[in-house]
Amino acid sequence: MSPEKPVIVRASKLDPFKEQIGRFLEIDPSVSTAVIRQRLAQQGFDGGLTIVKDYLQSIRKDFKKKTAFIRFESAPGQQCQIDWGHFGSIEYGNTKRKLYCMAVIECHSRLLYLEFTHSQRQETLHRCLLNAFSFFQGTPKELIVDNMLTAVIEREGSLIRFNEAFLEFLRPFAIVPYACNVRSPHEKGKVEKGAIHYIRYNFWPLRSFNDLKDVQTQADHWRDHVANLRVHSTTEERLQWHVIYLL
Secondary structure: OOOOOOOOOOOOOOHHHHHHHHHHHHHOOOOOHHHHHHHHHHOOOOOOHHHHHHHHHHHHHHHOOOOOOOOOOOOOOOEEEEEEEEEEEEEEOOEEEEEEEEEEEEOOOOOEEEEEEOOOOHHHHHHHHHHHHHHHOOOOOEEEEOOOOOOEEEEEOOEEEEOHHHHHHHHHHOOEEEEOOOOOHHHHHHHHHHHHHHHHHHHOOOOOOOOHHHHHHHHHHHHHHOHHHOEOOOOOOEOOOOOOOOO
């Protein structure tokens, strides 16, 4: 009897984008395959429609059921939520560099800080947060994060091991970190479904950029003249500055 041949699991072009597909379905479980394929192409995916369609058929049922949640509103300066968004890449001559955006929301006022970067490294996260605290003129008591490795090393249910470098960064500010549960976008909906979606569909379209500095210059102008002057769709109030837990 001949030995059984080992099963070879081949990598899929879709593997690096599966987490993003999950986020798309959390926002809109009925979004079409064609739209998802278009969004992934903007992020560097070069596969066909069939592979996306087959994968969606296998997971879409997990996103069908809707659960109602009670909206939680925090006091001024109590809480900020943070998240990364991927915004394709910028060309520098013959090379391309990936482009990311860190969004920070002060949860009571909905004031937004955003910073574009070429990495999501530990030191980049810390720099973005320092710049956000300077912009808000203070720090929150709590910081809500997802399960990014620069914040959360591992978790088992409700047991969470935070990144030690992240804790060291927060400790002088007396900021308490909280990590969202896996597949629980409502726990940081203000930043993921609010800020990142808002940046992607209000700031980003119909723009061109020379380099990272140009992206940030345009983003700062949009932040100060559009984003932080708007009447918020949920609170139905114009965004206002609030005194945050001061440094």
